Amino acid sequence: MSPAILRGIGFALASYAGFAAADAAIKLASQRFSVFQIAATVALFALLPVLAFAQREGGMRALLPARPQAVLLRAVLTATCGLAVWESFRTLPLAEAYALLFTTPLIATAMSALVLGEEVGWRRWTATGLGFLAVVIMVRPGFRELALAHVLAFLGALSGAASMVVLRWIGSTATAASILFALFATIFLVALPGAVAQFHMPTAQELLLQATAGLLTGLAQAGLVVAMRRAPAVVVAPFQYSQMLWGIVFGMWLFGHLPDLGQMAGFLLLVASGLYTVRREWIRSRQLSFRPLRGEGAALPAPAAGNR
Secondary structure (H helix, E strand, O other), X not given: OOHHHHHHHHHHHHXXXXXXXXXXXXXXXXXXXXXXXXXXXXXXXXXXXXXXXXXXXXXXXXXXXXXXXXXXXXXXXXXXXXXXXXXXXXXXXXHHHHHHXXXXXXXXXXXXXXXXXXXXXXXXXXXXXXXXXXXXXXXOEOOEOOOHHHHHHHHHHHHHHHHHHHHHHXXXXXXXXXXXXXXXXXXXXXXXXXXXXXXXXOOHHHHHHHHHHHHHHHHHHXXXXXXXXXXXXXXXXXXXXXXXXXXXHHHHHHHOOOOOHHHHHHHHHHHHHHHHHHHHHHHHHHHHHOOEOOOOOOEOOOOOOOOX
């Protein structure tokens, strides 16, 4: 394995650990502050590393998207995902919220077939079905009371999947800096009215906690972009499940949440279905890369990869 790919894996692992640490900080803050105040503060501080990243990408021009409507649509969808999932953290253990959120790639597979007309074979449909079965095992509807937080986490997965489909549609026409800037600027603007209406003055420690969550979120997003550039997406994608492990660790350490055997079994099934979906994407991309164009011997480029 080349040093560049190893560095890409390192960036991916650090990024997913950063996401989990930021989520744990947000969950801690959610006990006293509204999701709007948390989101506005997190987005504001997340813009700092994004602006630094844009400076390395060519300056402020890197923030101007070639397709502003599509980038804005993706930002609104991802902002919806963030607000819904962050609100679910108020009552759900991190690992349980992640279980619902991690159906995003599976939902995106189905949406890509329905919206973009991508060919999805029976193997990927089977993996998608197993992924949803895994969530049923973990959440166990009918055997325990489902709360609004479960609905919000699944809404986050739906909107996150839709944002992934839009990102595939955008392709490489927009810079990573413009996509990240639009995302956090949109979260800040959407959350600001609610933050003002439900504002509570934070202590210095509480402000530091939310600022840290914002900086970690921005750094993790930028780090994931770097990881995707150092290593193929098919190599980076499986490491997203390390975030679930961090969620379990932070849940046990900070909140005393210990997953039971059913949740662990469902988690393993979800990971297996996700890894199989990644493998099928890799096989499909290789087939597309070597398919001749109308007998001319040219090859189609592999599909563009997106980040979280």
